Amino acid sequence: MNLILLFDVFLIAALLLVSWRLLGASDLFQATVLFISFGLFLSLAWIRLGAPDIALAEAAVGAGLAGVLLFGTFKGLEPGADRENDSFTSEPCRLDPISPCPGKIHLLLAFTCVGSLTTLLVLAVLDLPATGDGLTPMVSQFLERSGVEHPVTAVLLNFRFYDTWLELGVLVAAVLGILCVRNRFDLRELKVLQAPDVMLRRLVMGLAPTMALVVVYLLWLGDHAPGGAFQAGVVLAAMLVLLWFSGHASITGLSRMLWLFCLIAGFAVMLLVAVVSALWPEMRPLEFPEEWSAMIILGVEVVATLSIGVALSSLAILSLGAVDDPGGS
Amino acid sequence: MNQVIWVVLLPFVGSVVCLLAHRKAVFALGMAASLGTLIVSVGLVAHVWEHASARVELGGWATPLGIALHLDGLSALFLLLTAVVGVLVGIQAGSYFAQSPELRAMGSRFWPLWLLLWGGLNGVYLCSDVFNAYVLLEISTLAAVGLTILSGSTASLVAGLRYLLAAMFGSFMYLLGVALIYAGTGQLDFLLLSRGVTPQVHTLTAFGLMVFGLLIKSALLPFHFWLPPAHSSAPAPVSAVLSALVVKASFFLLLKIWFVVFESISGGTPGGMPSQLLGILGSLAVFWGSFQAVRQSRLKLLIAYSTVGQLGYLFLIFPILASPDFQGHEALAWGGTIFHLFSHGLAKASLFLAAGCLLQAMGTDDLHAMRDIAGRLPVITFSLGVAGVSLMGLPPSAGFVAKWMLLRAVLASGQWWWAPVIVLGGLLTAAYVFKILAHTFVPSEGEALRLNSVPLVMTLVPLALAILCVLMGFRADEVIALLPAVPHFGTGKNGWEMP
Numbered sequence: 005m006n007l008i009l010l011f012d013v014f015l016i017a018a019l020l021l022v023s024w025r026l027l028g029a030s031d032l033f034q035a036t037v038l039f040i041s042f043g044l045f046l047s048l049a050w051i052r053l054g055a056p057d058i059a060l061a062e063a064a065v066g067a068g069l070a071g072v073l074l075f076g077t078f079k080g081l082e083p084g085a086d087r088e089n090d091s092f093t094s095e096p097c098r099l100d101p102i103s104p105c106p107g108k109i110h111l112l113l114a115f116t117c118v119g120s121l122t123t124l125l126v127l128a129v130l131d132l133p134a135t136g137d138g139l140t141p142m143v144s145q146f147l148e149r150s151g152v153e154h155p156v157t158a159v160l161l162n163f164r165f166y167d168t169w170l171e172l173g174v175l176v177a178a179v180l181g182i183l184c185v186r187n188r189f190d191l192r193e194l195k196v197l198q199a200p201d202v203m204l205r206r207l208v209m210g211l212a213p214t215m216a217l218v219v220v221y222l223l224w225l226g227d228h229a230p231g232g233a234f235q236a237g238v239v240l241a242a243m244l245v246l247l248w249f250s251g252h253a254s255i256t257g258l259s260r261m262l263w264l265f266c267l268i269a270g271f272a273v274m275l276l277v278a279v280v281s282a283l284w285p286e287m288r289p290l291e292f293p294e295e296w297s298a299m300i301i302l303g304v305e306v307v308a309t310l311s312i313g314v315a316l317s318s319l320a321i322l323s324l325g326a327v328d329d330p331g332g333s
Numbered sequence: 334m335n336q337v338i339w340v341v342l343l344p345f346v347g348s349v350v351c352l353l354a355h356r357k358a359v360f361a362l363g364m365a366a367s368l369g370t371l372i373v374s375v376g377l378v379a380h381v382w383e384h385a386s387a388r389v390e391l392g393g394w395a396t397p398l399g400i401a402l403h404l405d406g407l408s409a410l411f412l413l414l415t416a417v418v419g420v421l422v423g424i425q426a427g428s429y430f431a432q433s434p435e436l437r438a439m440g441s442r443f444w445p446l447w448l449l450l451w452g453g454l455n456g457v458y459l460c461s462d463v464f465n466a467y468v469l470l471e472i473s474t475l476a477a478v479g480l481t482i483l484s485g486s487t488a489s490l491v492a493g494l495r496y497l498l499a500a501m502f503g504s505f506m507y508l509l510g511v512a513l514i515y516a517g518t519g520q521l522d523f524l525l526l527s528r529g530v531t532p533q534v535h536t537l538t539a540f541g542l543m544v545f546g547l548l549i550k551s552a553l554l555p556f557h558f559w560l561p562p563a564h565s566s567a568p569a570p571v572s573a574v575l576s577a578l579v580v581k582a583s584f585f586l587l588l589k590i591w592f593v594v595f596e597s598i599s600g601g602t603p604g605g606m607p608s609q610l611l612g613i614l615g616s617l618a619v620f621w622g623s624f625q626a627v628r629q630s631r632l633k634l635l636i637a638y639s640t641v642g643q644l645g646y647l648f649l650i651f652p653i654l655a656s657p658d659f660q661g662h663e664a665l666a667w668g669g670t671i672f673h674l675f676s677h678g679l680a681k682a683s684l685f686l687a688a689g690c691l692l693q694a695m696g697t698d699d700l701h702a703m704r705d706i707a708g709r710l711p712v713i714t715f716s717l718g719v720a721g722v723s724l725m726g727l728p729p730s731a732g733f734v735a736k737w738m739l740l741r742a743v744l745a746s747g748q749w750w751w752a753p754v755i756v757l758g759g760l761l762t763a764a765y766v767f768k769i770l771a772h773t774f775v776p777s778e779g780e781a782l783r784l785n786s787v788p789l790v791m792t793l794v795p796l797a798l799a800i801l802c803v804l805m806g807f808r809a810d811e812v813i814a815l816l817p818a819v820p821h822f823g824t825g826k827n828g829w830e831m832p
Contacts, residue, residue: 124538124541125509125513125538127534127538128513128534128535128538128539129513129516129535130534131533131534131535132513132516132517132535133517137519138515138516138519139397139398139519139520142397142398143398146394146398162392162394163392163394163398163399164399164400164465165391165392166391166392166400166465167400167464167465167468170453170456170465170468170469170471170472171468173345173449173452173453173472174468174471174472174475176449177446177449177472177475177476177479178475180352180442180445180446180449180476180479181446181475181476181478181479181482183442184442184446184479184482184483184485185482185485185490187485189438189441261353264352264353265353268349268352268353271345271349272349275342275345275346275349278338278342279342279346282335282336282338282339282342287393288335288389288390288391288392288393289335289337289338289389289391289392289402290338290391290392291391291392291393292392
């Protein structure tokens with residue numbers, strides 16, 4: 005027991021230290037590396053808090069995909085061949101060369117705000133009732149009518165189906181927004197900035213099937229254990245981004261129509277369930293018959309995994325990809 | 334009452350279809366979805382008129398476990414405003430985005446995002462669950478940011494990024510509040526929460542965080558910084574939607590959080606101070622927003638600052654309703670606020686669409702370039718004038734009815750100090766409206782500006798919106814009669830009972 009306590013203390017200390025160093029880092033590269041390690045420590049903390057589902061998502065999104073995006077952005081900002089001036093390294097505190105560096109007043113103000121918010125939150129958390137299970141007992145009571153055995157999946161894909169459906173809509177909106185930023189309609193011809201390395205190509209070639217297997221495993225796991233569409237989707241996204249980074253065929257090879265289908269399939273299938281249930285006379289909206297719920301949930305999860313994977317990898321590729329001819333984008 | 338869900342389903346179906354459809358068919362499909370949504374929304378208003386509120390438990394799961402949709406007078410009126418503005422903006426977008434290949438490409442991006450936004454907004458009006466409200470706010474925010482940066486110009490990208498960061502910060506604060514309230518009470522549903530919330534440190538913190546987040550999203554004074562650049566740099570149909578509808582959705586949620594979920598806190602003594610604070614911030618917003626609007630020399634920026642000012646009036650409802658000697662006058666306060674919201678929505682949509690026409694005709698929205706416009710573009714100038722009259726609050730417009738009701742509510746509540754805000758705010762509004770109109774009548778010196786042609790439909794839509802705004806003023810009684818379910822929703826007497 006003491007060992008666990010020691011581990012917890014170490015974890016908290018590490019989280020605080022890493023976040024402190026991260027905020028104080030003057031070098032963006034260092035800050036990015038620290039951010040990724042912060043995400044990993046945080047996912048360990050989620051495991052200690054007994055929330056493996058969130059730990060998986062945090063490790064994959066918070067440390068993995070966010071890390072890729074940050075590194076990619078860093079590469080884009082780095083003074084390279086096309087940027088003669090090295091103002092970036094001389095004044096590391098800012099990304100926008102026009103705006104001034106934050107002064108002492110700004111820092112003081114920021115610390116006061118963050119400090120008072122933290123104090124307030126600590127007070128509020130200390131005030132929380134000690135015995136609050138929330139809706140957990142109720143979820144376990146209705147679990148057998150939900151069609152799955154894992155309570156988190158039951159909540160996400162049956163009791164609060166509406167929320168999950170809208171979350172997939174959020175992903176679609178995000179991708180559509182980035183398409184506007186890049187002024188594009190699809191992902192075709194988006195290339196990596198640097199030519200991929202041969203070793204990397206081979207390595208990823210070997211890794212991809214294993215990752216595909218993990219996707220299927222996580223998806224299947226969601227039925228009765230921590231896992232499911234979101235976790236599987238993120239691993240799928242990681243696989244697609246890795247394949248793209250190493251110069252293999254990835255979603256950039258898909259035609260516009262096919263890519264769009266994959267992107268909105270999850271949202272559209274859940275929309276279809278909603279429309280059918282709204283048209284069905286004896287059903288409430290978004291209700292499905294109990295004997296079919298296992299099948300419907302599985303179907304929705306498979307399609308949602310595909311959509312989440314494609315959406316997240318599209319976000320990364322759209323943010324980081326470059327077009328060969330400079331006038332084309 | 335299962336057809337409630339269709340106001341969310343139809344725009345989403347339209348969005349998916351528009352995304353996959355061929356570029357040429359997008360407008361027709363989008364309009365079909367818009368008209369369908371309008372019909373369902375009108376049907377829901379009729380339903381509220383006849384049977385008061387309705388409640389649907391999604392998925393057949395009873396509320397603590399599942400999510401419920403709640404339709405009452407307030408939601409019905411918001412649905413109606415969104416549908417009317419939505420359909421008219423859609424018609425405008427049809428001809429706006431048909432003019433050049435670049436605009437056509439932009440239009441094929443506009444429709445999926447706009448319908449996604451519409452579905453999200455309708456969802457917000459119907460939602461009865463604090464977490465569900467968060468997801469709906471996210472979908473609306475992301476779609477709205479996507480629409481802001483539709484043109485891809487540098488100015489719009491900068492404005493969009495600022496909007497995104499401010500809105501995300503607001504969502505994050507709101508979500509922190511949701512987490513605290515769920516940890517404290519184990520409930521997420523509006524009604525169940527309103528029964529379970531008692532004034533404690535954690536509930537007060539949650540209340541503060543949620544309200545703070547929503548204030549950022551509703552652009553109340555110190556948090557308005559993101560609004561003018563975002564609303565002024567978007568394409569005209571988008572600006573109209575952003576100013577007329579999107580900021581109001583978070584205000585709607587604020588009303589529900591304040592008067593339903595945390596009724597026991599905001600209604601009692603602890604609610605007095607924050608209510609007054611919101612009133613003060615609202616008044617400052619009226620002055621500051623209008624003052625900044627008067628100072629602008631670009632038309633779209635002027636209209637965007639006017640939104641900051643006009644939103645301020647909405648926040649007067651908090652101190653008015655918090656007054657202890659206000660029994661029996663709730664209907665006035667609610668009526669005035671809803672009327673203002675409606676008239677501002679219609680007038681602001683009209684102004685932004687008219688500004689879009691002017692921008693296209695002149696190639697710039699610099700006020701000083703608008704010489705001799707009144708004679709050459711009479712319809713657009715007329716729309717600007719009529720919508721301006723309603724903003725100022727002159728009879729016989731809806732804006733007049735709104736300000737009159739608000740003024741009476743303020744006096745009835747014994748808080749006379751808000752009355753000068755309403756009157757002086759109207760004067761400042763008059764100043765910037767006349768600033769616009771004055772420029773249009775100045776005869777041009779020397780060579781006249783060459784004007785590009787504007788399609789007829791594009792000039793008629795703002796006119797239709799402005800005329801609707803005035804007609805609503807003539808038909809004030811009917812609109813107020815639709816409100817009976819609204820005034821009581823704050824007091825929990827009606828409309829919020831479990832079926």
